[in-house]
Amino acid sequence: MTICKRLLLTGLLLLMIFSGMAQAEQLLRVLAWPGYADPDMVANFEKNTGSRVEVTYINTDDELWNKVLRNDGSDFDVFAVNTAELQRYINKGLSAPLDVSAIPNQANQLARFRSTGAISGLMRGKHLYALPYTYAEMGLIYNRKLVKIPPESMAAMWDPQYRGRVLAYSGSVHNFSIAGLLNGSKNPFRLSDSELQSATMRLVQLRRNVLGFYSSPEEAVRLYQSNDVALVFANFGTQQLEALRAAGADVGYVVPKEGALAWLDCWAISSKSKAPQLALKWINYTLQADVSILLSKRHGLANTVTATSFSNSKDKLIWLEPAEDQDKRLALWTRILSGDTLQKF
Template sequence: MKLISKVKTILLSLILLSPMANAENTLRILTWHGYADPDWIAEFEQKYHAKVELTYISSDDELWEKLNRKQQNTYDVFAVNTAELQRYIDHNLVAPIKITQIPNTKNQLPRFRKTEKILGLNRNGNLYAIPFTYSEMGLIYDKKQFKTAPVSMNDLWQTQFRGKIVLYDGSNHNFSLTALTLQANNPFKLSANEMKQTVDKLLQLRQQNPVFYTTPEQGTQAFIKNKAALMYANYGQQQVKLLQQTGADIGYIIPQEGVLAWLDCWAISNTTKNRKLAENWINYTLEKTVSQALSQRQGLSNTLSGSNLKDSDKILWLEPSENFTLRSQYWDRIRAGKARKNNQRQ
């Protein structure tokens, strides 16, 4: 019996090591930096006898570009915020998820277990993503250049800071935060007139000669290299932590007009070749050790423990915008310093 057992073990090992088995047990992850650290990958590969192929993205626009290539979308699981998720559902690029296949969701805080109450996660009775991490997008400032802490995101437009602004290079969030400073009825659903006002104000911000970044690391480098006064922190506390690690004397505020906040989730691509392995990855990232490590290393809030937000903070969770494509087209022209065409319509 011992001999038979040994033979079975050897045969199983050979099967797992074969090229075909590896191909079938490969998980292709598309995600943001900090969401799939090397030690997590190594432990996951060992636990599930799998191989992980990891691709990083640095903006929502890049994520959309990669997943919307119908003939080239080879990813199994990806990270996406709740507002962006809607267009992936619209274009049939994401598969429904059965919560019973992600047992670690039972360890999440009540607000994240009640997925039916989170705008953007469900459609027609189906759940399309599992919450993983979240952060508000506040304002980082250099304490040496401010006698008192700023209170508004409008300080980004103060001309004395021209050339000392660090700005996230992304279309959707920049439109929403600018609309928020204009007190739009809904910064995610702009009317034609609100869109015009937002474009005009973004053009004014472009005249501030900001330095653009996409990743948290790029933002940190840009802030220090350019001796910046202000930075729009698209990654929130993650960027605060990175700058503090460099010894930068910074402060961080939630603006008085409110702050945008994102909730990043794991979703499964409808082109996945290994749904079970994708489910295992999502479940793995919700283990306490992984979620706690995420917060310790990145400064981001996880869905298993408390957050840095105060009850008095005005938080606006991201929602789908009125027109993703239009915002992207406008931003490309604003980014290049070009004026808006008067005849271009929403």
């Protein structure tokens, strides 16, 4: 009798252990930008897969990098990153090659995105490290009540008439690229030391016009609603435009004549993922037409599955590339935000 009880208890204990392991394997940890994993979208995935999803939102590339870098990426299973930023994740061994055979919905994507080998940054050797999900250009939003003539250049943010009426983005990398582009640099992503110095001077001068530096579309809307804002650098592109219009703002949108930086966000899987197969299912799920179209309907973002009106083929777009030294840009940007004067650079 005692032996039977022991066997029974042992069996129950093993059952509890294996049950707990199964539950742990069904947890998917997603790191994404706002709008990429809405609650109802997540709930539907959970229902279809019998899994549980934890979503962590980020608002800047720097924040994304720091979260993935911590604990060598083991805190997350799948994350959204643009093609330029993706390179340092691959270099650091933080992202894993994708098994495309487990993502059949890739066949749903528009032709330009199905040709992954033709998109710079997705491949490393023969391995595919990410799949496109959404994209947008970084244009310029203007208040129709305060700006009567649509601006033609991003240089309008430095115009003295808009002192204290400009909203700028708080991320470090893109701001230096914009300044470099305006300064005439041949490649705004690969600035020389002298070009980086000139870009720094230009960004210091921008501070006098900036009302505030935002980190999310929602924060930009709040700042816009409570202040007399003339111009907004749209780091999140048409997503911000739609968010402001939904809030009742009378705003216009332009792609500057010198061109607009444009990002292509993709799903990548952490090399330390605890649920890589579930992560593949997540990527496949987001490439369903009914799921991808939510990006456009709700958030004003172009998706990679259905053609939308958010991108104009005539616009000059400058696809993001890795910066020459992201850490150096971040260090300089931190000093700019802290208020260092021109003489200190």
